[in-house]
Amino acid sequence: MPSVRAWEVLTDRTVPTHAPVVVYTAQSGPHGAWLSVSPQVESIFGYTAEELLHDPDLWASRLHPDDLERVLAEEAEHTSQPYGRFVSEYRLMAKDGRVVWVLDETTLLDDPELGPLQHGLLFDITDRKLAELRIVEHADLLERIARAEPLEAVLQALAEALVRVCGADAVSVGLHEPPRTFLAGSRLASADKPLHVLTYGPDPDRYGDLTVVGPAVLSPDTGAWAQRLAALAVTQSRQAADQARAYSLQLATVESTVDGILVVDNDGAVVSTNQRFRDLIRVGDSTAETGTAYDVAMDVLDRLHEPTAFKSRLKDLLTHPDRSSVDELHFHDGRIVEAFSQPQMLEGRPVGRVWSFRDVTSLRRLEHDLRHQAHTDALTSLPNRHRFMQRLAELVPADEEAVAPGYALLLIDVDDFKTINDGLGHFAGDAMLVAVAERVAQCLEEVGRRGGTAADPGMAARLGGDEFALWLPCPEGRSEAGDLVEALVATLEPPVDAGSRQLTIRVSIGVTLSDGVATPRDLIRNADLAMYTAKRAGGDTTRVYTPDMHDAAIARLNLKEDLGQAIDAGELSVAYQPVVSLETGHIDGFEALARWEHHNLGPISPAEFIPLAEESGLIGKLGAWVLTRVCADIAAWRAEIGAEEVPIVSVNLSPRQLAEVDLAEQITAVLDRFGLPPQAICLEVTETALGQSGVDVSETLLDIHARGLHLSLDDFGTGHSSLARLGSYPFDVVKIDRSFVVPLTEDGRHRAVVQAILQLADAFELDVIAEGVETDAQREVLEELGCARVQGFLFSRAVPAEEVRDLLSRHASYGRFAVKG
Structure with a gap:
């Protein structure tokens, strides 16, 4: 349940706590929950905001019995109307027994998630x-x-x-x-x-x-x-x-009242006024003392924005003396005055009319500011997700659920934003988001100038975080959508000035088209699927939604659920790929790799289920299971063939595991459980994982290394600031990524990169392992460059634990690949 703090965050510093008004948001009905309410409610009502928020029935229970049925009926009628403003006066029983009159001004807005919500202001009008x-x-x-x-x-x-x-x-x-x-x-x-x-x-x-x-x-x-x-x-x-x-x-x-009071008889003649009325409405003394309601109107009509409406209202009330009214008078000088009119009843018949006038200029400005805050992103000034969803809903024809055809929705997600935000600070991250927002809005304007219409200009919005949306008329369909994407990419191309750095904007874009069938939620979902498809393709690209993306998303969702059960169901296993010494041809170590044999689908590639584990939060559990399984296998091999015959085994650590403050203790506990020395395993960390953990992991890595465990930097050269990684963390081994090894014999530049990595490693006194060696030609170049250890399909695929025992017990050698003299 929200608290008073929720109101304070919503209104920021716009509403001073001493303002004589209560701002609230509540669900409709006598049992509707109050979602937020300002602290001033206690001074008026006697009950604290917390009491109202935690007791949905409190408000209705404190309605004056004589007003209860009327107020609930009026609220039910108001709730049935589409949007609009509603004003009601009624009595509440305060906590100390007082009867308090309140003026309740409510605006009904439809929330996409919570349904109709009443956003209101309560005034104490007892006086x-x-x-x-x-x-x-x-x-x-x-x-x-x-x-x-x-x-x-x-x-x-x-x-x-x-x-x-x-x-x-x-x-x-x-x-x-x-x-x-x-x-x-x-x-x-x-x-x-x-x-x-x-x-x-x-x-x-x-x-x-x-x-x-x-x-x-x-x-x-x-x-x-x-x-x-x-x-x-x-x-x-x-x-x-x-x-x-x-x-x-x-x-x-x-x-003594704060309102201007005007009392007239049934003929409209002025009976009495107060000074506040004369000051507020600014009518002459003679009119205020001996004139008529019509004279008052004539005195102010030329100062009103809509004089005809007020004149018509006055005529209606004089013709129907039993009617009540609430009107707003908008003066040319910017003031807004609220006018309440109630008949004076005596023995069941009207004998006159009482008007009360209140200056609500500041309150209307407050309402405007609150509406602006509710619909606008504070950082970028773009419409926010709530306003964007309202815009989509506005395009749904009456009595239908689908958005009208002829529009394109582009969802834009900034690639590597977390790396920028964490690595360069929030100033750089905010500069990036503001720049993207400005350029998305610029693209909207440019497209509008080329072919849009003032009646339907589209909308740009920030949906949250680093995600933006662009909604545009697109009557020509997919080909025009392609042009829109090209225009957007061109607008985003110039680098962003983030202080001392120039940052390149890379985005993943998902595109979907309205077809007269998809609802607003369908369109958001479809564009989201397309955008994440672009992200999984490496980012910095665009994908247009197709129905098979939805099928793939459902399949991924099912696979995530199955993965959570697979760990406990025994469907996972660990395979070990040998690390070979090029000098001796002997096995010099292993890399432990998780495998999944799905009960229905068969083998699932690690390239598929490891990202699923990361997305679903199962990667921590999976990593812990792999570490335990590897230590159990090493202990079994040592017991069977001798500890001296079992080389070191590398185990990969995920970003989520790196973020755990007690990771070193966890690893030590597993080693102790199986009676293994710390030198039995090597922990592999990718450059990408170092940037994705979200925390400073240097202390964790230093703690692990101090306990005698080896550390390896995997996929070296594919992440950010590779050289800085070597000097900042206590690594023992550097692994050259296969993306440099595969083209080694075809591209001199990759040969130079590998040579540079070997020289750097030598300077930092680090061992080197080249991954992905698949051909003799690659092996020969690596031998020539001085790389001592390699792994890849040329030597062996990853094998089950039982085959590892056999390889080690018979001292298997890959001697035919040894360096030739």
Whole structure:
């Protein structure tokens, strides 16, 4: 469940914690979970954000019983509408028992994963509602007194009015002469709450008491108001002084609100206004005092962006006095004023109208900023994944699920980004991402200038990490998509300036075309499959989606699941390829290689299942199993034919294993388990693995070497900063990658590279093993260059453990390949 911290991250520093507004996101319905809520909710509601987030039923349970059915019905109706903004006013029961009026402004947005979500703002409008209610109740009671209604009816009405105005549990109005009590209470009444007792009238012994039940619900001005009305009701006096005092108190209450208040009668004539209204709407004094609602409108129409709409609204309300409304007035000076209009009801009939006006300019800007943050990537300023998925959804015709045909989706993934980010720092990584974003956006603009339309310009987005998307109209299909890719690649070609370095942008691109059948999720999946197909092909290339990619992905997924079971099911084994001394022809070591015999598919190539193990996170378990199996085989060979007859065996380490801080202890524990000395094995690490582990592995390698184990740098020359690797890590052996050995007899440049590697190794006092030797010609060149040890199919493929024992027990020799004198 999200916490307050989630809200703080979402709003960043845009919303100060002291702002008088609650920002929230919640699922719809009375039991919908609150996903985020700002801390200000506690000051309004009494309940903390954590309480709301952890109790989905709390909000509905605290709705005022008189509002519960209406609010839930309004929410259900709103949720059924497609998007749009919804405003509701209702009461909540605060934690301390107070009744709090809130204004709930909600925008309904459809989340691709969570469904409809309400993004809302809560305002405490208790003061305004009480001010409005006091005006209505005051007018009602004065009219009752003026009509000379029976005293009992007036005091009963006063008790009921106090319940509504104070939000009290119960109110009693008592008379001393004659002794009478008039009771009123809501369904919330509780006898064990504190009492607030006020006397009224100039002579308490002759007048009476007001008793209010509830926790600190009676404000001083409300108490004075109630006392005055009670005394007025008892005396039936309309003395001028009392009337003036009542009116001044009413004005003081209205003037104390933060909203501009305008009260008109059924004919639209202005009854009263406050200073805030005059300051906010900026109407003349004569209009504010003796004009009409129409006069007010005429005074402001020329300052509004949409005067016709406001004029039409005003006419509608004057024609239908029982209607309510919420409108926004957008002034030319940039201010946005929210206008609420409610009918004044007396005995079930409208007697006038109360308007309240609030400056919401800063709040609307806040909403705009929040929407921008929710849809925009902070680093690159491109639309983010959420906005991109919304864009795709917008292209789905009504009553259908598929995206309209005639579009191309390009997913772009930056190759080797992790190496750049880890090796050169986040500054370089961010510079690379910003540059890619700018160029993807530039490509979108250029394509739009050449043939796009303003009505459908496409979209560029950052989906996350180093992955970008480009969505473009592509009515000509695959051939046009090829042109789009060429344009994108050309735009990405110039190097990126990352401070002291110039970085080349290499990307893998996956392309898919909308066909009127694929849904937005289908298109993302298809482009993703094409992009990962390009990545598996070595990167820096493009692949267009074909249905067989999906079949291949399903097959890979099934194979991943089978691999997880294969380790425990005994389908894996270890084979050993001999390392041969060119001087003696004898076996000088072995390299341990994992093998998988699938129960249905037969032998699975390591080139296929090792990457699967790395992708699925099984590589650590697989590596540990191989190490244990190798140590068990070495121990068995030593026991059968003697330790001196068993040469060193190399075992490969994966990037995930290198990242484990206790790797050296794990290896030592396995050796101890089988009674083997550290010199029995050599641990092979590829240059690529050194860059992919994600952590500094130098301490781990130094610890391994200090324990007496040998270390070998595999695939030397194929990774990054090869020379630096030799000087930075404690390697004992360098293995020349087969990509240099295979063309050795055909290309003088590869011969020079191999010679250079041998010279470097000699300078660093390292042994050298050449991999992938398959022909006599290759062996002869290696002999000539001074390479002492080799492995490859020319001598032997990898053999099972049983054959290794046989080879060693009969002192097998590859003497025919020994150096000739």
